[in-house]
Amino acid sequence: MRSLRHSSRCVMLLCAAVIGLPAVSPSCKGDRGADSALTSPNRQAERYRMVDQYILPRGIKDPAVIDAVRRVPRHRFVPARYSLFAYIDGPLPIGHNQTISQPSLVAEMTEQLKLKKTDKVLEIGTGSGYQAAILAELADRVLTIEIVEPLARQAEQTLAELGYKNIRVRIGDGYRGWPEEAPFDAIIVTAAPDHVPQPLLDQLAVGGRLILPVGRDVQTLELHRRTAEGVERKRLTLVRFVPLVRQEEAEK
Numbered sequence: 001m002r003s004l005r006h007s008s009r010c011v012m013l014l015c016a017a018v019i020g021l022p023a024v025s026p027s028c029k030g031d032r033g034a035d036s037a038l039t040s041p042n043r044q045a046e047r048y049r050m051v052d053q054y055i056l057p058r059g060i061k062d063p064a065v066i067d068a069v070r071r072v073p074r075h076r077f078v079p080a081r082y083s084l085f086a087y088i089d090g091p092l093p094i095g096h097n098q099t100i101s102q103p104s105l106v107a108e109m110t111e112q113l114k115l116k117k118t119d120k121v122l123e124i125g126t127g128s129g130y131q132a133a134i135l136a137e138l139a140d141r142v143l144t145i146e147i148v149e150p151l152a153r154q155a156e157q158t159l160a161e162l163g164y165k166n167i168r169v170r171i172g173d174g175y176r177g178w179p180e181e182a183p184f185d186a187i188i189v190t191a192a193p194d195h196v197p198q199p200l201l202d203q204l205a206v207g208g209r210l211i212l213p214v215g216r217d218v219q220t221l222e223l224h225r226r227t228a229e230g231v232e233r234k235r236l237t238l239v240r241f242v243p244l245v246r247q248e249e250a251e252k
């Protein structure tokens with residue numbers, strides 16, 4: 001047990017060295033977002049470096065999206081034992097077999113939504129709350145639905161601690177959308193259904209955009225735009241998300 005722990009610490013230290021982080025091991029206190037691992041409590045320098053290393057090279061150009069990624073403290077959304085890796089461009093476990101998405105993919109999906117400060121946005125798959133925070137930096141209001149109750153509660157707490165007042169978290173099956181709050185200027189789905197949920201298309205305002213991964217193992221990222229005549233669809237790239245589960249499956 002001891003040597004296992006020791007070796008995993010060594011791997012972390014090695015990774016830290018490779019990506020140029022201070023060589024300290026992460027805190028394992030079990031509290032979220034502990035800053036103790038690193039010298040700067042806010043870790044802004046790491047976010048700037050992440051933007052330079054991963055976000056700009058991916059072709060993200062919207063200055064508002066870039067600013068949002070520089071502002072939102074991703075380390076506060078990951079369990080403390082992964083805190084050291086918060087500014088590497090990869091997904092990380094958040095418990096309940098779910099992950100926080102890769103930052104460059106969060107940025108790309110957000111950019112595709114072309115958000116305005118007046119927009120009302122729906123997110124399906126709150127997870128850690130990180131994507132919701134990015135959206136909240138750019139839009140007027142964000143409503144987000146999570147099917148795993150403890151994740152929803154944890155995300156709500158993190159977002160409250162960070163002072164976000166324009167985000168509402170709901171527990172439930174996001175396949176059905178949030179009809180009482182429709183229409184939405186933008187909808188983002190961060191878990192993959194095997195087809196486009198019709199309720200989400202129905203809840204788009206005219207001019208509204210829906211971005212989501214569609215498929216089973218590897219998915220295609222699709223962008224839908226509601227027009228006065230119908231819906232336009234664009235296929236963007238291949239991605240990999242956790243599956244969107246339906247309420248009946250979640251209750252089994």
Ligand code: SAH
Binds near residue numbers: 243244
């Ligand atoms: N956006 C998240 C990452 C999402 S991971 C973040 O920024 O951290 C996908 C999330 O979708 C998981 O938390 C999973 O529990 C949730 N999910 C899966 N099916 C769902 C459904 N039908 N409705 C709402 N949430 C769902």
